[in-house]
Amino acid sequence: MKKDFFKYQAQTTPHPLAMEISHAKGSYIYDSKQKSYLDFVAGVSACSLGHQHPKVVTAIKEQLDKYLHVMVYGEYIQEPAVELAKLLAQQLPESLEKTYLVNSGTEAIEGGMKLAKRATGRSEIISAKNAYHGNTQGAMSIMGYEERKQAFRPLLPNVNFIEFNNFSDLDKITSKTAGVVLETIQGGAGFIEPTNNYLKAVKRKCESVGALLILDEIQPGFGRTGKLFGFEHYNIVPDILVMGKGMGGGMPIGAFSCSTELMNLLQDKPKLGHITTFGGHPVIAAAALATLQEITSSNLIPETLEKEALIRKHLQHPLIKEIRGKGLMLAALVDSAEVCNEVILQSQDKGLILFWLLFEPKAIRITPPLTISNDEIIAGCNIIINLLNNIQAKMA
Known part of the structure; x- marks a missing residue:
């Protein structure tokens, strides 16, 4: 082998x-x-x-006996995906009421960046030095670590970087900025937490210039930090929430959540603003639903x-x-x-x-x-x- x-x-x-x-x-x-x-x-x-985990395995087996993939995402009503999105909405702040299910955390980052550009009509994305948000071309573009990127350039234009927890760098967020993408807790950089209400300051700056705050909860999410999502520790709510990894109970899944008003921008002008064949796959959504139910109904x-x-x-x-x-x-x-x-x-x-x-x-x-x-x-x-x-x- x-x-x-x-x-x-x-x-x-x-x-x-x-x-x-x-x-x-x-x-x-x-x-x-x-x-x-x-x-x-x-x-x-x-x-x-x-x-x-027995509840995850049972959910997978039960869904296997019903149906597997039947249609590209968003066309048919499939119970596991609907129930997962509904339970997420019940657990999240009201402004994060609608969820787009995708295949991985990096695809969710791609969707979040596209949505920020669509919503603002701007092109600049700002991320943090030593950030990691995935390894597709767009996510790699906002990776704040040049050694991992240099062999694959050119990447996305109009990407700039700030230093995590550096308040003076917030002046780089301007009326040209579509979105600021930050890990709630920096992962690859060494599990660095935000300090001195840093995330609240970032959110205020975004609001003042009309940019969107996109928080990457791919690692902190789903109970790992003592809250369902890490941002709950810091008294802020992002405009777009990105998740992945722990939400699937060992199955591949990602998602991004935001307001209905924002999410509806991906439906039209153009239509199919974000599409995925296997996003919200019924077997994987069933596993994620069982995972979320167990995490939120237990003492974990x-x-x-x-x-x-x-x-x-x-x-x-x-x-x-x-x-x-x-x-x-x-x-x-x-x-x-x-x-x-x-x-x-x-x-x-x-x-x-x-x-x-x-x-x-x-x-x-x-x-x-x-x-x-x-x-x-x-x-x-x-x-x-x-x-x-x-x-x-x-x-x-």
Whole structure:
């Protein structure tokens, strides 16, 4: 299998982890030799309810027996998509009442940017340095990390950047700006939270110049930060909300939500302002609906903050300089990139899955399923501490 993996399947890096997967359940992934691995990554924040959650699996199986794809998005009334959009509206502020379902977070970003241009008649998009919003051409254009973009230029014109949490940079948002796209909590940059009411200041600036604020909740969303969406911590409401990853319970989906007035602009002048064949796919929408129902009807969201406290308590070590983030969207910053790499790679041998962040080489990603137990958290933290002890001993 490994030989075929490298021969036939496209690779994203020269050295993938290349673990051969047998199955996964709960907080664990199992390889082809039936070794278990405690999952502290959750498919990079995608598997909110862990692996093979029974309610998600049941929803998928029930929908499989009814119908699969029947028509391009938006033409037929399909119950899973309608119920998902309705439940989202019930959970969101009134101004985010209508949702467009797509296939991924990056497609949702594309839709949000198009909508901002359509609504304002302007072309400039502003994003943040060290931002990551996906890897399609438009989303890559607003990625604030030139090293990842330079090989693919030219990208979208009229894209400019501000520094996250830098108030003086807000002067760059002007009457030429269609939309400002920000991660509510910067992910690839190292799980950096907004400070000093920064997002409120951005929203005020957008309102003053007639630009739209687009918040990327692809990583913080669906309960990971102790609220259903991260923006709820900061007392603001975006004009356009983008989501993905954790909303599907392990299935591929994305969406963007806004007011009916805004969303209706994609219906006409021109018609088909945004289209997708498989967006709102009934099986995937059923899985996302079951995921949202479980997250919002259980204690998982408040428990996320309790689990954060438990992780912070048990991850104390001289080589850990700080733990950034909120809830179960955490990054442990260590002494160096070398220490980070050693911990992540050695943890797999010890039966623990950890991973990197995109742009912060000293950060260890800790984004387990929301369903992870306290005992599993402690066991995973103990593995990390033991690895750090061994590394520290070698450094002495």
